[in-house]
Amino acid sequence: MKQWNIAVIPGDGIGKEVVPEALRVLDTAASIQGNVTFNYTEFPWGSDYYVEHGMMMPEDGMDQLKQFDAIFLGAVGDPNLVPDHISLWGLLLKIRRDFQQSINIRPAKYFEGLKTPLADPNNFDLIVVRENSEGEYSEVGGRIHKGEDQIAIQNAIFTRKGTENVMRYAFELSKTRTGHLTSATKSNGIFHTMPFWDEVFSDIKQEYGTVETKKWHIDALAALLVTRPSDFDVIVASNLFGDILTDIGGAIMGSIGIAPSANINVSGEFPSMFEPVHGSAPDIVGQNIANPVGQIWTAKLMLEHFGEIELGEQVLAAIEEATKNGYKTPDIGGAHSTTEVTDEICKQLVNQKQLNL
Numbered sequence: 001m002k003q004w005n006i007a008v009i010p011g012d013g014i015g016k017e018v019v020p021e022a023l024r025v026l027d028t029a030a031s032i033q034g035n036v037t038f039n040y041t042e043f044p045w046g047s048d049y050y051v052e053h054g055m056m057m058p059e060d061g062m063d064q065l066k067q068f069d070a071i072f073l074g075a076v077g078d079p080n081l082v083p084d085h086i087s088l089w090g091l092l093l094k095i096r097r098d099f100q101q102s103i104n105i106r107p108a109k110y111f112e113g114l115k116t117p118l119a120d121p122n123n124f125d126l127i128v129v130r131e132n133s134e135g136e137y138s139e140v141g142g143r144i145h146k147g148e149d150q151i152a153i154q155n156a157i158f159t160r161k162g163t164e165n166v167m168r169y170a171f172e173l174s175k176t177r178t179g180h181l182t183s184a185t186k187s188n189g190i191f192h193t194m195p196f197w198d199e200v201f202s203d204i205k206q207e208y209g210t211v212e213t214k215k216w217h218i219d220a221l222a223a224l225l226v227t228r229p230s231d232f233d234v235i236v237a238s239n240l241f242g243d244i245l246t247d248i249g250g251a252i253m254g255s256i257g258i259a260p261s262a263n264i265n266v267s268g269e270f271p272s273m274f275e276p277v278h279g280s281a282p283d284i285v286g287q288n289i290a291n292p293v294g295q296i297w298t299a300k301l302m303l304e305h306f307g308e309i310e311l312g313e314q315v316l317a318a319i320e321e322a323t324k325n326g327y328k329t330p331d332i333g334g335a336h337s338t339t340e341v342t343d344e345i346c347k348q349l350v351n352q353k354q355l356n357l
């Protein structure tokens with residue numbers, strides 16, 4: 001029996017509602033498969049913790065997390081309690097950086113039953129590979145002076161290593177899919193870093209003769225994701241561009257509540273972290289209507305990371321079947337609760353097992 005030790009951080013808002021539901025699905029998956037178990041250790045870190053302790057996690061929080069096989073996180077942020085840049089940098093971004101989770105994988109695809117805003121989704125199926133450790137997200141800069149003399153400076157940091165790493169990852173991923181890779185740039189307007197990004201892209205491309213490439217400026221690409229998403233397969237993007245593109249990825253599926261993500265520590269030195277693309281959704285908290293699919297699909301990405309590929313596929317198939325059968329939360333036009341949707345996904349998982357016996 002293989003046991004995976006998972007650090008669970010529900011975090012804030014609907015994170016506390018959707019994380020337990022995804023654990024329920026993981027346990028159902030484990031029980032139908034029979035030779036794997038998940039052992040959860042929950043950490044109550046987040047904005048409430050900050051109010052009590054003045055920090056988002058304890059001093060030795062990273063040490064505590066180090067021993068786990070993975071981190072499963074909900075969402076971070078409660079702007080009524082803690083300013084967003086403090087909460088994000090004190091927990092989510094801290095873990096991404098300290099554990100060198102430099103790659104963020106964010107799939108988006110159409111499946112039957114989704115209430116997409118697109119007239120013709122044409123079965124789009126894409127993955128955004130987002131640089132996750134540097135770029136526009138940087139602490140380098142500062143603020144000086146007061147009043148009308150105030151100045152704020154924010155430096156974007158693009159290293160050769162970080163840029164090459166994310167591009168190689170994306171090229172490798174492309175080879176396992178359709179062999180088509182798009183780079184998100186903005187080398188017309190961003191004078192230094194984006195021409196650099198383009199140069200590194202064309203250098204790395206030399207190593208991958210079989211992969212067909214294209215680059216788009218981020219503004220046009222954002223529009224094309226809405227009008228022709230099925231033109232894309234793997235997209236490689238900087239930290240900020242990847243952030244924005246993946247909310248669009250959620251939106252074209254019908255809701256950001258569906259979109260999953262994986263923060264990967266490529267070397268394996270530290271645990272990777274799995275969390276949905278969405279945030280804590282303060283506007284719908286406490287109503288049992290948060291869409292659990294993003295968190296459950298995220299669990300599928302964690303299973304894949306553990307090498308439990310088939311089990312992961314079964315989880316996604318169960319999500320698709322439940323959606324097709326109309327088990328949907330209000331954000332995608334349904335009338336079911338968080339719990340009811342999860343119940344149906346668990347039921348579908350068990351059904352699949354029985355069909356395969």
Ligand SMILES: NC(=O)c1ccc[n+]([C@@H]2O[C@H](COP(=O)([O-])OP(=O)(O)OC[C@H]3O[C@@H](n4cnc5c(N)ncnc54)[C@H](O)[C@@H]3O)[C@@H](O)[C@H]2O)c1
Binds near residue numbers: 290
């Ligand atoms: N990775 C993260 O933890 C993360 C991501 C984004 C935002 N945040 C934080 O979350 C807080 C709220 O941010 P925001 O409002 O910009 O983004 P958000 O993703 O929390 O919400 C945006 C909109 O999408 C809806 N939504 C999100 N997830 C949903 C789900 N599972 N089911 C149904 N509807 C869902 C919300 O109700 C809201 O209308 C802020 O504190 C922000 O910093 C955290």
Ligand SMILES: O=C(O)C[C@@H](O)C(=O)O
Binds near residue numbers: 088243277
């Ligand atoms: O800006 C971030 O990365 C936080 C959140 O918006 C996310 O997409 O994970």
Ligand SMILES: [K+]
Binds near residue numbers: 074
């Ligand atoms: K999240």
Ligand SMILES: [Mn+2]
Binds near residue numbers: 244277
């Ligand atoms: Mn985001």
